[in-house]
Amino acid sequence: MPAPGTSAKSDERRRAVVVAAVEAFSHKGFYGTTTHEIAERVGISQPYLYRLYPNKQALFAAAVDHVSVVMTQTLTDHAASGERTAEEAMAAARDAYAALVADRTVLRFLMHANCAAGEPLVAQAVRECYAKQVATVRELLGDDDAVRQWFGTGMLDNVVAVLGLADVDESWARVLAAR
Secondary structure (H helix, E strand, O other), rough: OOOOOOOHHHHHHHHHHHHHHHHOOOOOHHHHHHHHHHHHHHOOOOHHHHHEEEEEEEHHHHHHHHHHHHHHHHHHHHHHHOOOHHHHHHHHHHHHHHOOOOHHHEEEEHHHHHHOOOOOOHHHHHHHHHHHHHHHHHHHOOOOOHHHHHHHHHHHHHHHHHHOHHHOHHHHHHHHHOO
C-alpha cells in the first residue's frame, strides 16, 4: 500500500532512487555526488528527483535509513538462530556483517555517511542508524559490553576491508587483519 498522498509508482521510484543513491554516494560521498548523477542512474529527471526528495540531505538521509534496514535484516537473518554461546553469537554476527560489506558498497557508503554528519539531517539519520544497530546487536549478543566489542571489532574489520589488508604481506597489516 502506498504512503498517503503518493502512488505505488512514486513509491517504487523512491526505492529505485535510494538504491541508486547508495551506490553513487558510496563512490564520491555526500559532497562529491550530484543529484543529477543519481537521477541519471535511475533514468529520471532531476526535477522529478526533487519531487520525490525535497533536497540532497533528505535523499542521503533516506539512503542511510535504507542501509540501516538492510544491515538490521542481514544481522537478524543470519546471526539469530538457536542456542549459541556468546562467542558463537559474536562470530555469527561478524560473518553476517562481513557478507554484507563484501562488495564494499555498503561499507564505503557508511564511511561517507559518518563523514557527512556535519549536515544536520544526515547526522540525525546516522545517529538513528547507529541506535538501530546498537539495539539489534544488543538483542543478538546480550549486553552492552558485547555491543562495544562488536562495534570496536567492526570498526577494525572496516579498516581491514577498505584497505585490502588481507592481501598486504607486511607485519603491520597481518597484525590488524589477525592473520
